[in-house]
Amino acid sequence: MSDDHDHHDGHDDHELRVSKIRSGTVIDHVRGGQALNVLAILGIDGSDGEEVSVGMNVPSDRFARKDIVKVEGRELSQDEVDVLSLIAPDATINIVRDYDVIEKHRVERPDLVEEVLSCPNTGCITTGDEPVSSRFEVLDDGVRCGYCETIVRDGIPSLIDT
Amino acid sequence: MSHSLSATQNGEIQGLGKSQHERMRHDHLITSKQLSRADIETVLDRAAEIDADPSAVADRHANSVLGLLFFEPSTRTKMSFETAMKRLGGSVIDMGSIESSSVKKGETLADTVRVTEGYADALVLRHPKQGSATMASEFVDVPLLNAGDGAGHHPTQTLLDLYTIRENAGLDDLTIGIMGDLKYGRTVHSLSYALTNFDTRQHFISPESLQLPRDVVYDLHQQGERTQIREHDSLEEILPSLDVLYVTRIQRERFPDENEYQKIAGEYQIDLETLEDARDELTVMHPLPRVDEIAPEIDDTDHAAYFEQAHNGIPVRMALLDLLLENHTRGDTDE
Ligand SMILES: [Zn+2]
Numbered sequence: 001m002s003d004d005h006d007h008h009d010g011h012d013d014h015e016l017r018v019s020k021i022r023s024g025t026v027i028d029h030v031r032g033g034q035a036l037n038v039l040a041i042l043g044i045d046g047s048d049g050e051e052v053s054v055g056m057n058v059p060s061d062r063f064a065r066k067d068i069v070k071v072e073g074r075e076l077s078q079d080e081v082d083v084l085s086l087i088a089p090d091a092t093i094n095i096v097r098d099y100d101v102i103e104k105h106r107v108e109r110p111d112l113v114e115e116v117l118s119c120p121n122t123g124c125i126t127t128g129d130e131p132v133s134s135r136f137e138v139l140d141d142g143v144r145c146g147y148c149e150t151i152v153r154d155g156i157p158s159l160i161d162t
Numbered sequence: 163m164s165h166s167l168s169a170t171q172n173g174e175i176q177g178l179g180k181s182q183h184e185r186m187r188h189d190h191l192i193t194s195k196q197l198s199r200a201d202i203e204t205v206l207d208r209a210a211e212i213d214a215d216p217s218a219v220a221d222r223h224a225n226s227v228l229g230l231l232f233f234e235p236s237t238r239t240k241m242s243f244e245t246a247m248k249r250l251g252g253s254v255i256d257m258g259s260i261e262s263s264s265v266k267k268g269e270t271l272a273d274t275v276r277v278t279e280g281y282a283d284a285l286v287l288r289h290p291k292q293g294s295a296t297m298a299s300e301f302v303d304v305p306l307l308n309a310g311d312g313a314g315h316h317p318t319q320t321l322l323d324l325y326t327i328r329e330n331a332g333l334d335d336l337t338i339g340i341m342g343d344l345k346y347g348r349t350v351h352s353l354s355y356a357l358t359n360f361d362t363r364q365h366f367i368s369p370e371s372l373q374l375p376r377d378v379v380y381d382l383h384q385q386g387e388r389t390q391i392r393e394h395d396s397l398e399e400i401l402p403s404l405d406v407l408y409v410t411r412i413q414r415e416r417f418p419d420e421n422e423y424q425k426i427a428g429e430y431q432i433d434l435e436t437l438e439d440a441r442d443e444l445t446v447m448h449p450l451p452r453v454d455e456i457a458p459e460i461d462d463t464d465h466a467a468y469f470e471q472a473h474n475g476i477p478v479r480m481a482l483l484d485l486l487l488e489n490h491t492r493g494d495t496d497e
Pocket of ligand 1: 145146150
């Protein structure tokens with residue numbers, strides 16, 4: 001399908017590390033070390049019975065090392081994956097049906113992420129017992145809490161609500 | 163003013179609220195960031211009318227009730243809202259002491275506001291948590307006014323500050339110095355945001371440890387094409403150019419020891435000698451209470467506007483309540 005999809009024929013060791021999926025979503029070109037955060041941010045923990053495979057620190061043409069996440073039987077929508085841009089801005093999303101990639105796109109920065117991150121400001125109303133879900137505005141270089149307006153630029157993965 | 167008091171054109175946070183929370187009405191006053199120049203002028207014009215002839219509005223809201231929800235003590239702000247509502251002919255209820263209320267029993271703020279909106283035509287909220295007013299406004303239909311949300315916003319203070327500046331120096335082509343604790347002073351942050359609607363030169367004067375937070379500077383630059391922003395560690399060099407000097411208190415607890423505090427805070431106090439180089443028309447403001455930032459000898463000069471500023475809280479809050487209550491009532495009949 002594409003030249004930067006890292007499943008080159010003949011690279012059997014890649015195949016062993018992360019097997020091909022029949023139908024579902026392959027999230028490729030995730031920055032090394034962020035695969036588990038990708039799953040956390042998508043709320044995928046295997047409890048719904050979906051088959052999930054994760055490849056970490058896989059050699060890559062584009063980066064020295066990358067992570068890959070494959071979710072069998074689930075086609076993730078653009079809205080669902082855009083939130084990944086916060087931790088894996090270079091990720092590519094491959095929608096697979098019957099072993100063929102039928103759709104391939106990049107993650108785009110959303111304007112807003114809801115119920116994904118928790119506010120690091122202990123003085124923020126969202127950190128108490130209030131019946132309110134978190135809401136962050138996505139800035140060019142970080143995110144801003146929609147309630148207390150605190151801007152977070154570094155360490156966004158540590159804010160992922162698990 | 164219609165529904166433009168919470169206009170979304172330049173308020174990013176309000177924009178968020180709009181897209182995600184349909185029930186959020188556009189008749190709350192949460193932050194000074196939500197205020198456009200037209201909004202500000204509407205409020206200040208109404209305040210000026212009321213100031214000129216308070217008797218004209220003495221019965222205007224005779225059947226209205228204002229609910230005061232103060233989750234932390236702020237006697238002056240509370241008294242000011244109470245007086246404003248009573249001078250519009252309305253009445254006021256509050257939740258008594260927190261100690262004996264449902265809040266003590268662990269009730270959420272969301273529940274408290276949903277219950278009390280049934281008792282009142284508008285709510286005033288003061289709460290220690292940042293973002294509390296934004297959240298509360300998403301749960302109620304009556305107008306909600308933020309009277310301070312922790313280190314967040316205090317927009318009614320901002321509006322009375324703007325009113326005072328307009329009365330004394332005008333809001334356009336203004337050179338203002340804002341001095342003192344700029345790091346923790348929410349009054350300062352709110353005022354600075356609001357002033358970006360006007361042609362202003364803003365000079366921030368503080369010790370290095372109490373400079374404006376970078377997030378605030380970021381926002382000012384984002385919003386402030388019409389505004390020039392400069393930071394200084396001493397008043398001396400820019401004092402002669404100022405139309406307004408806004409002084410805030412540097413609190414003792416910001417410093418590790420008394421000596422350090424005395425030494426640093428002393429550099430940001432003003433007296434008659436300090437003001438020798440100032441323009442004759444310089445207006446000196448302070449949100450009060452002051453301790454020793456402004457020597458009492460300045461009180462009797464034409465520079466001093468801080469008591470007038472405190473008094474302006476009444477017409478400005480009357481104007482806001484009048485506009486929001488009128489807006490809300492009209493909105494109801496429209497629907
Ligand atoms: Zn927050």
